[in-house]
Amino acid sequence: MTAIFINPQLVVQKNDKFTTGIVYMPITLAYVISNFKKKNIKTKLIDLYGKNPTKCFEENNYLIFGEKIEEIENDVFKNVSCIFINANQVGNHISILKIIKFLKIKHKETPIIILENSQAVTAYSLSEIKDEFLKLGCDFILIGDLENISVELYKNIKKIDHLKTLDGVISKNFCNNKINFVNDLDNLPFPAWEDFPLENYWKLGYSHGPLSSKKYLPILSSRGCPYPCNFCVIPQTNERKWRSRSPDNVVKEIEYFRENLDIDEFHFEDLNPTVNDKRTKELCNLLIEKNLKISWKMVAGTKVESIKDLETVRLLKKSGCNYISISPESGSKDLMKEINKPFNYEHAIKIIKEMKKNKIFSQACFVIGYPGEKKIDLKKTKNMIFNLTKIGIDEIAIFIITPVPGSKIYENFEGFETLSNLTFSPIWRNDYKSLNRIRLQMYSIFLITKFIFHPIRVFKQALNFFNKSFNTKMEMVPYKVLKLKSFENNAKK
Numbered sequence: 001m002t003a004i005f006i007n008p009q010l011v012v013q014k015n016d017k018f019t020t021g022i023v024y025m026p027i028t029l030a031y032v033i034s035n036f037k038k039k040n041i042k043t044k045l046i047d048l049y050g051k052n053p054t055k056c057f058e059e060n061n062y063l064i065f066g067e068k069i070e071e072i073e074n075d076v077f078k079n080v081s082c083i084f085i086n087a088n089q090v091g092n093h094i095s096i097l098k099i100i101k102f103l104k105i106k107h108k109e110t111p112i113i114i115l116e117n118s119q120a121v122t123a124y125s126l127s128e129i130k131d132e133f134l135k136l137g138c139d140f141i142l143i144g145d146l147e148n149i150s151v152e153l154y155k156n157i158k159k160i161d162h163l164k165t166l167d168g169v170i171s172k173n174f175c176n177n178k179i180n181f182v183n184d185l186d187n188l189p190f191p192a193w194e195d196f197p198l199e200n201y202w203k204l205g206y207s208h209g210p211l212s213s214k215k216y217l218p219i220l221s222s223r224g225c226p227y228p229c230n231f232c233v234i235p236q237t238n239e240r241k242w243r244s245r246s247p248d249n250v251v252k253e254i255e256y257f258r259e260n261l262d263i264d265e266f267h268f269e270d271l272n273p274t275v276n277d278k279r280t281k282e283l284c285n286l287l288i289e290k291n292l293k294i295s296w297k298m299v300a301g302t303k304v305e306s307i308k309d310l311e312t313v314r315l316l317k318k319s320g321c322n323y324i325s326i327s328p329e330s331g332s333k334d335l336m337k338e339i340n341k342p343f344n345y346e347h348a349i350k351i352i353k354e355m356k357k358n359k360i361f362s363q364a365c366f367v368i369g370y371p372g373e374k375k376i377d378l379k380k381t382k383n384m385i386f387n388l389t390k391i392g393i394d395e396i397a398i399f400i401i402t403p404v405p406g407s408k409i410y411e412n413f414e415g416f417e418t419l420s421n422l423t424f425s426p427i428w429r430n431d432y433k434s435l436n437r438i439r440l441q442m443y444s445i446f447l448i449t450k451f452i453f454h455p456i457r458v459f460k461q462a463l464n465f466f467n468k469s470f471n472t473k474m475e476m477v478p479y480k481v482l483k484l485k486s487f488e489n490n491a492k493k
Contacts, residue, residue, distance in 0.1 A: 001081035009066030030191030056491040093419035118237035125406025144179035209299025213265035236406035247283040284315035297323035331384030332377035356392035
């Protein structure tokens with residue numbers, strides 16, 4: 001008997017290709033499959049997006065990229081013990097629902113299990129919206145670290161009394177939503193990337209992080225985040241617990257994929273990779289010692305205060321790190337108190353200056369539209385954008401607050417029709433037009449300031465668009481948008 005794993009299609013808002021449709025290689029799913037194979041359980045992957053990422057079809061106000069589940073041969077589902085569906089991003093929710101509906105009609109006797117992605121800020125807490133899945137006929141929902149509980153469920157799928165005792169298992173008959181954590185991350189096998197259509201991802205020429213090589217892979221050197229930001233789902237899905245792999249284990253994974261898949265670029269998708277400065281330095285020193293000829297990037301962000309000193313920055317660069325994303329969120333200290341996230345502006349200035357000196361490209365992320373935000377708060381954010389750009393920040397990203405299920409602010413909003421509306425451009429918000437104007441003003445401040453104070457760098461980064469080798473996400477996004485538009489046009493022919 002075989003365990004089937006399904007990765008859904010990618011959903012993009014028709015009117016917003018710039019901030020929607022983020023390409024995440026499904027690393028948490030790759031970990032689960034790898035652990036099944038370690039236990040000698042037969043597996044089959046159906047990566048609906050990765051199978052054909054250039055294929056496009058329309059669904060109301062969305063563009064959906066990938067293969068339709070209806071087009072997958074029914075033979076795939078023969079001799080199947082259960083089907084796991086990867087709920088990877090909240091924006092892909094409508095695709096996940098369509099997959100469930102199809103399977104419940106065509107393969108209604110086969111147990112369906114939904115897998116939570118607890119390691120991405122664009123994901124969502126499945127325990128918060130469990131009823132929607134269960135009403136469609138899903139048999140189980142798994143939350144937290146999935147590797148061990150998914151295998152345990154597979155082996156005991158009919159032993160309901162036993163399943164009730166497992167942390168992180170939810171069904172229509174019981175709900176054990178205590179999060180299951182893997183205690184020793186070093187003991188997990190490396191992700192089963194050999195099962196995924198990697199060439200199709202690489203051919204796109206864009207990814208979540210700025211892509212400067214032909215081949216790349218995401219990597220998780222740690223899990224969770226210790227900070228309690230009110231707009232973020234991670235405090236719910238990880239209970240503010242940060243867990244890390246040893247530097248030796250991380251480097252062994254890099255060595256393995258460097259040797260076996262010829263990967264020379266790694267995107268660290270950690271929610272907060274630099275929490276432990278001592279560990280960060282140990283990792284850097286080990287990479288320097290190994291001299292693996294790779295580059296790596298912190299693409300999902302980190303808290304700048306956890307980069308303790310200038311020595312850490314220098315080690316990061318020497319070890320091959322050439323991109324770091326940080327998240328000031330707002331220039332207003334009052335609003336940051338409401339968000340529940342401290343930010344040390346003076347320390348950030350010092351670290352950003354050192355990053356610029358060492359030629360590490362940097363991103364600063366901001367949020368607007370938080371409940372209770374005032375004009376003075378927005379003015380202070382504009383001032384911070386100006387100051388950070390003047391000293392050398394390479395790009396900014398401005399997100400309009402959206403209420404992700406599991407975040408503390410989720411109940412503060414209404415007006416969206418489906419969870420797929422919960423993107424960084426929430427057009428359903430009554431104040432979206434005014435917020436979007438403010439967002440455009442902020443981007444204008446950044447671009448004008450950068451052109452005035454760093455004109456040569458602007459020119460060099462503009463050339464990257466034509467070279468298809470990107471140092472920042474801002475350089476890459478226009479290229480992504482043009483590619484998505486071409487895929488859309490081809491679908492209409």
